[in-house]
Amino acid sequence: MFKKRYGEQHITYRELFKKGDIGMKLSFIIMGAANFANKQILKGCIFLAVEIGFFAWFIQNGIHALAMLQTLGTKKQGLHYDTNLGIDVLQKGDNSMLLLLFGIAAILLCIVMISMYIINLRSARHIYETKAAGEPVATLKQDLSSLVNERFHITLMTVPLLGVLFFTILPLLYMISIAFTNYDHVHLPPKNLFTWVGFSNFGNVITGDMASTFFPVLSWTLIWAVFATITCFFFGVILALLINTKGIKLKKMWRTIFVITIAVPQFVSLLVMHNLLNDAGPINAMLKNWGVISTSIPFLSDPTLAKFSIIMVNMWIGIPTTMLISTGIIQNLDQEQIEAAEMDGANKFQIFKSITFPQILFVMMPSLIQQFIGNINNFNVIFLLTGGGPSNSNYYGAGSTDLLVTWLYNLTVNTMDYNLASVIGILIFILSAVFSLWAYTHTNSYKEG
Amino acid sequence: MEAKTTNYRAKKRNTRFLVYAILIIMSIIWLFPIVWIVLTSFRAEGGAFVPYIMPKSFTLSNYTKLLSDSTGNFPFVRWFINTFVVATFSCLLSTFITIAMAYSLSRLRFKMRRPFLKIALVLNMFPGFMSMIAVYYILKALDLTQSLVALVLIYSAGAALGFYVAKGFFDTIPMALDESAMIDGANKWQIFTKITLPLSKPIIVYTALMAFMGPWMDFIFAKIIMGDDVKDYTVAIGLYSMMTKTTANSLFMSFTAGCVLIAIPITLLFIYMQKYYVEGITSGSVK
Numbered sequence: 001m002f003k004k005r006y007g008e009q010h011i012t013y014r015e016l017f018k019k020g021d022i023g024m025k026l027s028f029i030i031m032g033a034a035n036f037a038n039k040q041i042l043k044g045c046i047f048l049a050v051e052i053g054f055f056a057w058f059i060q061n062g063i064h065a066l067a068m069l070q071t072l073g074t075k076k077q078g079l080h081y082d083t084n085l086g087i088d089v090l091q092k093g094d095n096s097m098l099l100l101l102f103g104i105a106a107i108l109l110c111i112v113m114i115s116m117y118i119i120n121l122r123s124a125r126h127i128y129e130t131k132a133a134g135e136p137v138a139t140l141k142q143d144l145s146s147l148v149n150e151r152f153h154i155t156l157m158t159v160p161l162l163g164v165l166f167f168t169i170l171p172l173l174y175m176i177s178i179a180f181t182n183y184d185h186v187h188l189p190p191k192n193l194f195t196w197v198g199f200s201n202f203g204n205v206i207t208g209d210m211a212s213t214f215f216p217v218l219s220w221t222l223i224w225a226v227f228a229t230i231t232c233f234f235f236g237v238i239l240a241l242l243i244n245t246k247g248i249k250l251k252k253m254w255r256t257i258f259v260i261t262i263a264v265p266q267f268v269s270l271l272v273m274h275n276l277l278n279d280a281g282p283i284n285a286m287l288k289n290w291g292v293i294s295t296s297i298p299f300l301s302d303p304t305l306a307k308f309s310i311i312m313v314n315m316w317i318g319i320p321t322t323m324l325i326s327t328g329i330i331q332n333l334d335q336e337q338i339e340a341a342e343m344d345g346a347n348k349f350q351i352f353k354s355i356t357f358p359q360i361l362f363v364m365m366p367s368l369i370q371q372f373i374g375n376i377n378n379f380n381v382i383f384l385l386t387g388g389g390p391s392n393s394n395y396y397g398a399g400s401t402d403l404l405v406t407w408l409y410n411l412t413v414n415t416m417d418y419n420l421a422s423v424i425g426i427l428i429f430i431l432s433a434v435f436s437l438w439a440y441t442h443t444n445s446y447k448e449g
Numbered sequence: 450m451e452a453k454t455t456n457y458r459a460k461k462r463n464t465r466f467l468v469y470a471i472l473i474i475m476s477i478i479w480l481f482p483i484v485w486i487v488l489t490s491f492r493a494e495g496g497a498f499v500p501y502i503m504p505k506s507f508t509l510s511n512y513t514k515l516l517s518d519s520t521g522n523f524p525f526v527r528w529f530i531n532t533f534v535v536a537t538f539s540c541l542l543s544t545f546i547t548i549a550m551a552y553s554l555s556r557l558r559f560k561m562r563r564p565f566l567k568i569a570l571v572l573n574m575f576p577g578f579m580s581m582i583a584v585y586y587i588l589k590a591l592d593l594t595q596s597l598v599a600l601v602l603i604y605s606a607g608a609a610l611g612f613y614v615a616k617g618f619f620d621t622i623p624m625a626l627d628e629s630a631m632i633d634g635a636n637k638w639q640i641f642t643k644i645t646l647p648l649s650k651p652i653i654v655y656t657a658l659m660a661f662m663g664p665w666m667d668f669i670f671a672k673i674i675m676g677d678d679v680k681d682y683t684v685a686i687g688l689y690s691m692m693t694k695t696t697a698n699s700l701f702m703s704f705t706a707g708c709v710l711i712a713i714p715i716t717l718l719f720i721y722m723q724k725y726y727v728e729g730i731t732s733g734s735v736k
Contacts, residue, residue, distance in 0.1 A: 422579065
């Protein structure tokens with residue numbers, strides 16, 4: 001219904017150019033001309049200002065920014081022989097990183113400009129059509145009132161979308177581009193230049209030197225995500241059922257005890273856990289005092305045990321959340337069905353397995369999928385608990401418990417291999433996208449939005 | 450028959466007993482780290498690690514040391530004010546942004562709506578850390594790094610794509626309400642402010658709460674933007690910076706004191722708001 005209204009009624013821009021009056025024809029070169037000709041002064045001024053501003057910027061900076069995008073700079077910083085002076089002088093080199101960033105920003109600005117141009121033409125066409133229909137052209141007052149009516153979405157969304165454009169899309173395009181350059185620790189601007197290298201970074205990660213780090217880290221990421229999601233969900237539901245058992249008193253108090261742990265900021269609780277489980281930490285010390293063990297249990301310093309500890313600690317964090325969410329669902333379960341099953345002689349476990357659990361699972365499927373993707377990207381738990389350690393000499397820039405995201409973080413902050421980090425980021429994106437797509441098509445309780 | 454009933458009753462009592470036992474054991478496990486951190490913050494003796502739980506002697510000096518900033522490098526009170534300011538502003542901005550986006554995408558109909566929903570879904574799948582370096586340079590180009598404004602900008606800009614939960618909520622408000630208001634001559638703005646918003650208190654509270662709590666917990670983005678500008682740190686990076694290898698042992702108890710100080714208000718806020726939290730999470734998914 002809406003498509004029709006947008007698509008069919010309008011004349012093409014070619015027709016507009018042929019049939020329109022002089023103001024409309026001028027609109028194709030001077031933005032806002034049609035608006036001026038029809039007394040929409042403010043609108044015309046805005047269009048004109050945008051055009052003048054854009055071209056001033058484009059001639060001053062834009063052309064240069066776009067041109068430099070091809071090579072990402074050619075002048076290297078350093079001493080160069082100056083023939084006039086006859087000595088070496090320090091030359092200020094190109095900064096590939098800034099050139100790339102400004103280049104992409106320039107492309108985005110051009111796109112914004114093109115869409116403004118189209119809006120200008122559309123405005124001219126609208127004037128033409130209202131005139132052709134014999135109606136008066138909209139005044140400023142009518143235009144403003146349409147901003148709280150049929151064009152209300154423009155009022156509400158313009159500012160947020162500008163934020164998205166400059167703080168999400170621009171950085172993202174920049175980092176995606178980095179994946180196709182050789183911006184690593186030997187090509188750091190401003191001292192050195194980097195340039196386009198095509199797909200070789202992807203080759204490096206999947207089949208080259210980095211494969212021996214990438215695949216083990218990937219498999220641990222997947223194992224972690226599966227176990228972290230399932231354990232938290234399963235035990236969270238059981239905890240909720242325990243608290244909701246008939247005859248248990250002080251339900252609210254029990255719930256609050258567990259809710260406290262959600263509320264404590266994660267970096268506090270995780271750093272505390274990190275200290276508690278330290279080789280010299282209180283848990284090991286106490287166990288030694290009691291004579292249970294003679295040497296410290298390497299909770300976080302043995303590669304295998306560390307993975308186990310991480311999943312355990314994650315249960316400490318995640319179970320209360322599931323408990324809180326599933327409590328509502330459990331309270332709404334059909335009690336008669338459960339009573340009927342009890343009459344028929346089903347025991348508690350059978351009721352749980354065949355009635356309660358499937359219903360909860362169905363309702364919670366979307367949030368489970370979100371949790372799974374969240375766990376693939378679970379930075380906090382790994383970073384604060386083990387910092388990726390214990391270190392693993394077979395890996396490049398990653399420890400035994402590093403997930404792909406924490407490896408990405410290490411690659412940008414510690415080893416400065418931005419190109420590899422970007423490749424990892426893109427691969428994480430593909431992983432989440434494929435999984436969401438699969439979930440989207442294979443589960444019936446998962447709907448758009 | 451008589452024997453069977455008593456048997457049944459006894460069985461029920463046993464299960465109840467078992468459930469209590471499990472709940473008590475679990476509560477101990479869950480509360481142990483929290484109790485430990487509170488006890489440690491009052492401990493007078495020792496460094497980071499001592500081989501017992503109960504402190505031998507109690508003191509408030511960890512708190513006074515933290516609040517008076519005796520070393521000069523860890524101005525906790527300043528950090529607390531910074532975080533509060535950032536949290537307040539980004540809470541106001543992001544709540545407005547999230548609600549505006551969610552409302553537009555849920556209730557208004559325009560050509561780019563469906564494509565935009567798909568684009569947002571895709572954008573959300575990229576890991577946020579990937580772009581943090583680029584964000585840093587953009588802010589540097591705007592000459593905003595090492596300032597609290599930058600933090601507010603970052604936290605609020607992210608809000609535009611976090612509209613799914615709120616959109617799910619708006620979807621559940623019947624369209625008929627809007628239509629009848631429209632017949633009475635209300636414009637979209639009036640429908641938004643006079644009808645939809647008053648009905649959306651839970652989701653607004655949830656969004657605001659989440660936005661307010663974010664700055665108290667984030668330490669990665671904040672650290673990258675603030676660098677070594679210690680006086681503009683937020684609480685999270687400040688406390689995290691106290692735990693570097695050289696200072697961890699001497700400052701551990703002040704660190705725990707700081708943790709207790711920020712955990713108390715957030716925990717109270719959260720317990721008070723937990724009803725909204727659950728509604729917020731489930732309203733997004735349950736149709």
